[in-house]
Amino acid sequence: MTEPAICRSIAALRDTLKPARMADERIAMVPTMGALHEGHLSLVRRARQEADRVVVSIFVNPTQFAPTEDFDAYPRTEERDVELLRTLGVEAVFAPSVGEMYPAGFATGVSVGGPSVGLESDFRPHFFNGVAVVVTKLLLAALPDVAVFGEKDYQQLCVVRRMALDLNLPTRIVGAETVREADGLAMSSRNVYLSPDERRTAALIQTVLTEAATAIGDGGDAGAILAAGRERLAAAGFRVDYLELRDADTLAAVTAGTASRRLLVAAWLGRTRLIDNIAV
Ligand SMILES: Nc1ncnc2c1ncn2[C@@H]1O[C@H](COP(=O)(O)OP(=O)(O)OP(=O)(O)O)[C@@H](O)[C@H]1O
Ligand SMILES: CC(C)(CO)[C@@H](O)C(=O)[O-]
Numbered sequence: 281m282t283e284p285a286i287c288r289s290i291a292a293l294r295d296t297l298k299p300a301r302m303a304d305e306r307i308a309m310v311p312t313m314g315a316l317h318e319g320h321l322s323l324v325r326r327a328r329q330e331a332d333r334v335v336v337s338i339f340v341n342p343t344q345f346a347p348t349e350d351f352d353a354y355p356r357t358e359e360r361d362v363e364l365l366r367t368l369g370v371e372a373v374f375a376p377s378v379g380e381m382y383p384a385g386f387a388t389g390v391s392v393g394g395p396s397v398g399l400e401s402d403f404r405p406h407f408f409n410g411v412a413v414v415v416t417k418l419l420l421a422a423l424p425d426v427a428v429f430g431e432k433d434y435q436q437l438c439v440v441r442r443m444a445l446d447l448n449l450p451t452r453i454v455g456a457e458t459v460r461e462a463d464g465l466a467m468s469s470r471n472v473y474l475s476p477d478e479r480r481t482a483a484l485i486q487t488v489l490t491e492a493a494t495a496i497g498d499g500g501d502a503g504a505i506l507a508a509g510r511e512r513l514a515a516a517g518f519r520v521d522y523l524e525l526r527d528a529d530t531l532a533a534v535t536a537g538t539a540s541r542r543l544l545v546a547a548w549l550g551r552t553r554l555i556d557n558i559a560v
């Protein structure tokens with residue numbers, strides 16, 4: 281059991297990490313919005329394999345939520361989160377206030393093109409600007425050697441990779457596999473919004489993804505397969521934002537030269553928006 285240092289300020293985080301840095305130890309960061317589940321914990325375990333010290337950030341970032349979205353309702357369970365992290369040997373938990381991250385008069389943006397175009401951006405146009413600015417700030421606060429992000433948020437992972445490359449950030453970005461419930465539903469902090477009925481239906485997302493990925497991989501007509509997938513989800517009560525096939529590296533449209541493909545989905549079940557993806 282390690283007692284993680286709870287750092288509320290960037291200065292406190294840097295002080296906490298200083299001895300490790302002076303000793304030339306490797307530092308890994310896992311950025312989260314808290315309400316931790318097994319998916320997050322798998323990222324922490326991965327981070328521990330990659331480095332000597334692990335810092336986990338817990339920050340519900342207001343700039344990636346639209347005014348109509350669930351910033352206020354987003355689950356906040358810091359005490360329980362720290363309890364879970366205690367068992368995993370985490371050096372520091374960075375849990376700043378909004379004021380610490382966004383001082384009065386904050387006026388700077390980070391805007392990423394390329395993989396942020398389309399998909400999530402068509403439905404959450406503010407989202408990647410908010411993610412890009414906060415991830416930049418988190419990485420500059422901790423200056424980790426490695427940062428671990430989940431493939432569950434596949435487009436976010438691609439955007440962060442692009443940004444780290446373009447801005448010469450001194451952090452290697454590592455993607456970690458999606459952790460799923462027994463019925464295949466991707467773990468997500470927002471799954472707690474689902475009613476028992478919706479929770480049962482939610483597993484259909486993974487079924488549709490795997491069946492469509494297999495059919496497309498076998499050479500089927502992607503357009504027809506995706507249309508059938510959208511219809512199947514709609515018939516079960518989902519409101520589908522997108523179910524699309526993209527280049528797995530750039531997230532551009534698939535062409536004859538595309539080396540690897542990824543199928544990505546976002547769909548609403550009642551008031552809960554679920555996302556998932558799969559390699560094809
Ligand atoms: N099931 C999962 N498997 C692996 N990584 C995950 C999983 N769920 C989330 N992550 C990763 O954890 C990090 C923090 O994500 P976040 O705190 O937003 O959790 P979340 O469960 O995705 O919540 P939300 O419901 O807000 O999408 C991200 O890199 C995200 O991709
Ligand atoms: C990367 C992140 C922590 C930035 O707020 C968030 O988008 C998330 O939890 O995936």
Ligand code: BAL
Binds near residue numbers: 313344
């Ligand atoms: N998991 C990504 C954070 C968000 O949806 O706001």
